[in-house]
Amino acid sequence: MKLDSLIPAPLRKPAKPGKGNGAKGPAPADLKTSPPERPSDAARLGDRAKEAPADVLAWLDQRTAATGFLTGMLYRKVPKGTNWFYTLGSATLFAFIVQATTGVFLAMFYTPSTTQAYASIAHINNDVFLGAFVHGMHKWGSSVMVILIFLHMGRVFFFGAYKYPRELNWIIGVVLLILTMTMAFTGYLLPFDQRSFWASAVGININGTGPVIGPYLSDALRAGPELGATTLSRFYAIHMLLIPGALIALIGAHLYLVVKLGTTAPPWLRAEKPKAASPTAALQAGVEGNGGGSR
């Protein structure tokens, strides 16, 4: 109840029918014989202070009308049987947020130049306070994000959650997967050590094996016929500016559709049987206007 007083009324979870705040306080005694106690100034100030957060939220709500959207999103119905597998999407989102946050801080120390990139990474790892930790979060987090994406994708596939009307969200998800792989590919070059250099050379060469446009794609990626100084700054720009923008926009669209369409029940839960078991009874029910509401 304490928490409830902080949440403005429209944002509160709607009371379940039959469980409403039916209990009322004791009936007031005779006001003349026992007048209500007047609260002291200090108590009144305390009450005001307690209501301050609610006041702030109410102030915001009066100007944004966000509560309708927020209650719809936060208290939306989820189907029976929703289980831990449904958290893989949120886990992926969390991995992305970790990548974005650590990436921003890494950019504060990283130098995207062929002569200084390796030294700046060594500086981050060896000298900067918690540098190895933040770099490690970013490095291992990228693998975690890719793994989580595939687990999430597998969940959606095996639960049949890609079917009508959610096909578009599957398509957006595939684009998000491609963008994430591009992030992993471009990020790999940035430390500019032997491994990242040769891995990127091989990756660009694989791009080049696509017929007709492959060779041009390779040149565009490298900014020239050979992997060089411009390649690194190009990969850096793609890695930290181009793709993150697209990723954030598409994650927004992905989440919008999740909230809009809701989640699916797991496939092992059968749809509830129609009340009319026999075909003739169903027909009769249809005639009577019940609509035969089976799915």
Place this chain on the structure above:
Amino acid sequence: MTRRRAFTVAAQGLGGIAGAAIVLPAVGFAVAPIFHRGKERWEAVGPVGDFVEDTYRQVVFTETEGIGDAGKTTAYVRKGSKQLGENPNEMVAVSNRCVHLGCPVRFVEAAGNFICPCHGGVYDFQGKRIGGPPVRPLDHFQARIRNGQVELGPRYSVTSQLEPVRARDPGEFTGGIWEYLYPPRPSTFPPPSG
């Protein structure tokens, strides 16, 4: 057409032009390197006397400037061999970049072959593929002799018959119809004639 419709079309057209004025130069800026060919550079790698015709000598020289050691590459150089029908007055410089995916190959003296450590590509003495996943013979570098020094120049690729073509990336076939499926890039140098 109503007045309202005319204004709608005009406003959208102007918006499109304004958008294109920003987007097109930016895209052009990003893809311009495809059409840019750098300056041809030659580097001396040793006196002619250092090289023989029956085995290779490994040399290291700079292929890409401005990125330090990462821009260096290795070539295997020898004199042209009469036995193989080559001009003995010309130098043969074979790139060590495997044409499968770009790993560095090694010339194994005892076998007389180039062997790639990554996926088992094998090339014969002239650089022709004899085993493994590579798609064409090893690339060559243009070579010339100036003041008694062997100089190496731009990279070029060869067909399975060792005919020079413009440089291709690893993984791309050369010769025949492949010349169209993997078109030469404007950023590469023309191959040496003959």
